[in-house]
Amino acid sequence: MRPRRPLTRRSRRLAAALLLALAALLVFAASAFAGLVTPEHGGSKNADEINDLYKIVLYVAILVFVGVEGTLLYSVIRFRARKGRVPAQIRGNTRLEIGWTIGAALILVVLTAVTFALLPSIKNPPRSGPAGLQLSANGVRYAALDQPAPPGGKSLKIKINGQQFVWRFVYPNKAFAYQTMVVPVDTTVTLDIQSQDVAHSWWIPKLGPKFDAIPGYTNHSWFKVPASAIPQGKTGVTFRGQCTELCGYGHANMVAFVRAVPVDRYEQWVARQKRELDQANAQAVKQRAQFNPIPSQ
Amino acid sequence: MATPEYALRKMPRPQVLTRDVTRPSRARWLSWVATTDHKKIGILYMVTAFVFFMVGGTEALLMRIQLGAPENTFLTPTAYNQLFTLHGTTMIFLFVVPMMAGFANYFVPLQIGARDMAFPRLNALSFWLFVFGGVVFYASLFWSPPQAGWTSYPPLSSSAYLPDGGIDAWIYLIHLTGLSSILGAINLYVTILNMRAPGMGWSRLPLFCWSILTFAILLILALPSVAAGVTLLLTDRHFGTHFFDPTQGGSALLWQHLFWFFGHPEVYIMILPGFGIISEILPVFARKPIFGYRAIAAATVGIAFLSLLVWAHHMFATPLSTVVLAFFMLSSMIIAVPTGVKIFNWIATLWRGTIIMKTPLYFAVGFLAFFTLGGISGVMLAIFPIDWYVTDTYFVVAHFHYVLVAGAVNAIFAGLYYWYPKVTGRMMSDSLGKLSFWLTFVGFNATFLVQHSIGLEGMPRRVYEYPDIADLHVLNLISTIGSFILALGVLVTAYNLVRSLKKGVTAGPDPWKGNTLEWFTTSPPPENNFDVIPRVRSVEPMKDIRRQVEREEEAATRRVSQPTPTPTARA
Numbered sequence: 001m002r003p004r005r006p007l008t009r010r011s012r013r014l015a016a017a018l019l020l021a022l023a024a025l026l027v028f029a030a031s032a033f034a035g036l037v038t039p040e041h042g043g044s045k046n047a048d049e050i051n052d053l054y055k056i057v058l059y060v061a062i063l064v065f066v067g068v069e070g071t072l073l074y075s076v077i078r079f080r081a082r083k084g085r086v087p088a089q090i091r092g093n094t095r096l097e098i099g100w101t102i103g104a105a106l107i108l109v110v111l112t113a114v115t116f117a118l119l120p121s122i123k124n125p126p127r128s129g130p131a132g133l134q135l136s137a138n139g140v141r142y143a144a145l146d147q148p149a150p151p152g153g154k155s156l157k158i159k160i161n162g163q164q165f166v167w168r169f170v171y172p173n174k175a176f177a178y179q180t181m182v183v184p185v186d187t188t189v190t191l192d193i194q195s196q197d198v199a200h201s202w203w204i205p206k207l208g209p210k211f212d213a214i215p216g217y218t219n220h221s222w223f224k225v226p227a228s229a230i231p232q233g234k235t236g237v238t239f240r241g242q243c244t245e246l247c248g249y250g251h252a253n254m255v256a257f258v259r260a261v262p263v264d265r266y267e268q269w270v271a272r273q274k275r276e277l278d279q280a281n282a283q284a285v286k287q288r289a290q291f292n293p294i295p296s297q
Numbered sequence: 298m299a300t301p302e303y304a305l306r307k308m309p310r311p312q313v314l315t316r317d318v319t320r321p322s323r324a325r326w327l328s329w330v331a332t333t334d335h336k337k338i339g340i341l342y343m344v345t346a347f348v349f350f351m352v353g354g355t356e357a358l359l360m361r362i363q364l365g366a367p368e369n370t371f372l373t374p375t376a377y378n379q380l381f382t383l384h385g386t387t388m389i390f391l392f393v394v395p396m397m398a399g400f401a402n403y404f405v406p407l408q409i410g411a412r413d414m415a416f417p418r419l420n421a422l423s424f425w426l427f428v429f430g431g432v433v434f435y436a437s438l439f440w441s442p443p444q445a446g447w448t449s450y451p452p453l454s455s456s457a458y459l460p461d462g463g464i465d466a467w468i469y470l471i472h473l474t475g476l477s478s479i480l481g482a483i484n485l486y487v488t489i490l491n492m493r494a495p496g497m498g499w500s501r502l503p504l505f506c507w508s509i510l511t512f513a514i515l516l517i518l519a520l521p522s523v524a525a526g527v528t529l530l531l532t533d534r535h536f537g538t539h540f541f542d543p544t545q546g547g548s549a550l551l552w553q554h555l556f557w558f559f560g561h562p563e564v565y566i567m568i569l570p571g572f573g574i575i576s577e578i579l580p581v582f583a584r585k586p587i588f589g590y591r592a593i594a595a596a597t598v599g600i601a602f603l604s605l606l607v608w609a610h611h612m613f614a615t616p617l618s619t620v621v622l623a624f625f626m627l628s629s630m631i632i633a634v635p636t637g638v639k640i641f642n643w644i645a646t647l648w649r650g651t652i653i654m655k656t657p658l659y660f661a662v663g664f665l666a667f668f669t670l671g672g673i674s675g676v677m678l679a680i681f682p683i684d685w686y687v688t689d690t691y692f693v694v695a696h697f698h699y700v701l702v703a704g705a706v707n708a709i710f711a712g713l714y715y716w717y718p719k720v721t722g723r724m725m726s727d728s729l730g731k732l733s734f735w736l737t738f739v740g741f742n743a744t745f746l747v748q749h750s751i752g753l754e755g756m757p758r759r760v761y762e763y764p765d766i767a768d769l770h771v772l773n774l775i776s777t778i779g780s781f782i783l784a785l786g787v788l789v790t791a792y793n794l795v796r797s798l799k800k801g802v803t804a805g806p807d808p809w810k811g812n813t814l815e816w817f818t819t820s821p822p823p824e825n826n827f828d829v830i831p832r833v834r835s836v837e838p839m840k841d842i843r844r845q846v847e848r849e850e851e852a853a854t855r856r857v858s859q860p861t862p863t864p865t866a867r868a
Binding site: 035036037038039040047049050053054057058061064065068069071072075076079080081082085087088089090091092093096097100101104108111115118119122123146197198199201203205208209211212214215216217218219240241242243245246247248250251253 | 373374375378445450453544547549550584586588589590614616618623626627630637640647648651652662665666669670673674680682687688750757758759761762766767
């Protein structure tokens with residue numbers, strides 16, 4: 001008889017090597033096909049964290065999947081009917097049942113723990129960076145039930161208004177813009193997401209989570225584009241997104257862009273936007289007066 | 298005196314001879330329209346549902362053609378929105394649920410040894426309500442089909458935004474098929490509770506019947522919520538109420554709660570009977586008892602209970618507090634435990650069996666392999682920060698097609714190949730069946746696996762066009778090609794179903810050596826199913842009957858082969 005111990009040790013080593021190889025393969029595959037198997041990210045910390053969480057869950061998922069499919073494939077091939085083979089008349093095994101119930105539950109406990117460990121950095125807006133917009137003392141203080149104000153309470157608050165089939169962005173100085181939201185880098189931008197007609201959903205993949213714009217409700221989100229996101233030699237970086245809740249025939253064309261620029265450029269832009277709006281409004285008032293003169297008493 | 302032949306003739310046989318009751322002859326079509334026989338109603342359900350399946354599949358192919366290239370102009374945005382609304386609604390309300398109801402109608406009475414359903418006329422009413430629902434819905438094709446998705450979220454579905462009759466046709470479909478399902482569910486529930494064969498206690502009820510019992514209870518609990526929802530929507534649209542109108546103090550979110558309180562259990566309403574079919578097929582083809590009968594039955598009930606507590610995971614991106622998000626994340630994750638238990642038990646049923654590789658087993662294994670993937674992506678979606686990223690994208694589309702096509706449709710095909718000989722008396726072609734399996738297997742995965750990536754790259758669902766960015770073009774093209782391979786696989790089975798009616802090999806009463814009582818009667822069964830209902834002694838009554846016959850045959854041959862004692866000797 002062969003000695004049993006070395007064999008088990010060897011098989012144990014083999015199993016460990018196989019696991020290591022599998023893990024290495026997973027890491028390799030995940031980086032090689034990052035665009036295909038993991039979320040877009042890189043525009044904001046919450047997007048990066050979602051990507052990290054997704055990757056952890058994906059590894060666990062792949063292990064479970066490979067385990068289940070392997071066992072299934074093995075049984076279907078190994079236990080085919082052949083001459084002389086007798087099926088084992090087993091009706092169950094309580095210990096096994098309890099084992100895999102607890103096993104499955106444990107995996108979920110781990111996933112839950114990881115989720116709640118990463119949740120704060122996805123949900124809670126951080127402080128603006130030194131290169132960001134210097135918000136004055138009357139910078140908007142932001143506190144929602146579930147999305148706390150960033151530390152220090154200051155953020156650039158932009159109101160997003162969804163409408164068939166365009167997005168409107170209203171800035172603190174009442175300037176507004178359609179379709180393209182211009183923001184300063186390194187600044188925590190908090191969003192109040194609303195709709196004025198049907199349900200829409202705000203989503204820029206590289207900036208993280210999406211949130212529905214539902215008429216009658218205000219939803220909240222945030223992002224903070226790092227200064228490093230602007231490529232060398234460029235004046236800004238643009239992220240594309242679009243409405244993700246069916247809102248009618250124009251749903252597919254309800255796109256949105258977020259353009260992150262250095263602070264000085266942002267300030268110029270928002271001031272110009274405001275100036276032009278004011279001019280246009282003044283012009284409109286004049287024209288109204290011209291065509292509908294207020295009757296003198 | 299006792300010749301061998303005589304001894305054999307006197308022996309108890311497993312098949313009880315039954316006769317057709319002769320009735321005044323009626324027109325053949327009338328015998329179908331006016332029938333209250335659960336078997337005929339079951340066939341009507343299955344055939345109608347299969348027709349709707351082909352219609353829904355055609356709609357899917359049209360959408361896939363449109364999405365085969367970026368910025369394609371094959372369909373207008375409105376036509377595209379109408380198509381996915383028709384497709385989703387058809388597949389759910391006119392295909393999967395009625396198909397499962399068809400299986401239940403036909404096989405529950407047979408499996409529990411009953412001669413019909415508890416309320417045969419109500420049963421016929423259920424079927425015709427379902428047909429009328431489908432007719433009302435598809436009649437809208439001649440005017441303006443609904444275009445707000447199968448979820449019809451207000452305010453989009455309100456008269457302010459979609460004033461035409463499409464949404465109303467959709468509402469009537471929900472009402473009519475809903476009423477049909479509730480009546481059918483009550484009927485199945487009462488039948489299973491009261492009409493089981495002598496000796497068939499709860500621990501001897503076939504697992505398919507367990508799943509149908511749970512299916513019925515879920516329908517009864519979940520449907521009233523959507524029935525209330527669509528009624529409120531109807532009064533909003535036509536009678537000036539403002540339940541869902543935020544401009545008049547109504548709540549657009551209320552609809553989402555009412556809808557998903559039904560909508561999520563609906564997923565399990567569609568998949569649980571599939572679980573039941575798989576639980577019947579695996580032990581028969583592994584020639585082994587089901588592993589963990591009690592665990593599987595308990596898991597079925599557990600899943601049903603939990604499914605009533607997870608609805609808001611469809612709403613993770615709406616304004617909800619973290620406590621609510623956490624609750625629905627945990628409840629959704631917990632469902633993975635009983636579902637996992639089932640999958641482990643099914644694999645353990647195959648373990649150390651002698652697996653007979655016939656078409657029903659192929660589809661059952663296909664179910665196990667890819668439903669698992671849908672379950673795993675389901676856990677990923679339950680984690681709400683991940684859901685914030687992938688919800689309403691193609692990732693979700695991929696997920697629920699893994700659950701409903703790899704899950705429910707594979708189970709339905711497995712069931713069709715398994716039970717066709719009982720229904721028609723003829724076998725379906727095994728080689729065509731396997732061809733169909735491989736085509737659907739390749740086509741399905743080509744269509745839907747890449748859709749995970751399409752979603753991760755940022756493409757939302759329900760968009761009629763997409764820009765040529767990232768890998769969207771090539772991935773969508775793969776998906777489109779896959780959908781046609783999948784359709785070809787379905788067509789092969791459709792052809793097989795029709796062809797085998799005339800050309801199939803005669804099946805005999807029990808071609809698979811089944812475990813449950815439907816195999817005790819002739820194929821197809823006579824109108825009254827059984828003349829004599831056997832006493833049930835285990836969860837596999839047919840095994841007991843076959844064993845008993847074997848024993849008695851053996852005893853008889855022994856008696857015959859031994860020299861017959863002479864009357865004098867006996868005296």
